[in-house]
Amino acid sequence: MKRSTYLTPLSWEHHAALVNANRVKRGLEMGADTQIIRNFINYVWETDLQSHFDREESVLAAADDWQKVDEPLRDHMMSDHREFEILAGLIKEETDTSELRNAMSRFAALLETHVRFEERELFPAIEEVYDKTTLEQAGRELKERHIPGCLVWKPEFWKK
16 A cells, blocks of 8 residues: 555554564464563563554644544554553563463554554545645654664574
8 A cells, every 4th residue: 555655654663563463473373482472572562662652642643633533543543552551561560371472462463453454544544634734744753753663583483
């Protein structure tokens, strides 16, 4: 899908998020060490996703044009962001291995569906209703604050 150049920094970050969601899913399927996967998720959460969500909220959702986006789309984004906070906290603190693996699986699944929602529904709606000046300003801020996602990690627990 062709993305507005103003939102491409977020789409680049979404690519990294999808790669990392797939890594977690594969690692869990292969029975990789739970603590290694937990460390990976904690790192991705603390270095990539928290700041990514902050940029979406402080740049896109703080814009005056945000109110022009359909309320269910706005609510969906914010609700997902809160759910990630809950899951990240659970993953960090959970001591039961079965519950931890379940939380990590939910985290990876939510990450995948959240990215697809934003790329397929939310961003097209934003591109449609935001005026050009607002999009340009958002694009400048997003580009300045862009953080490349974690694409290198050792050990590569998702590989055999």
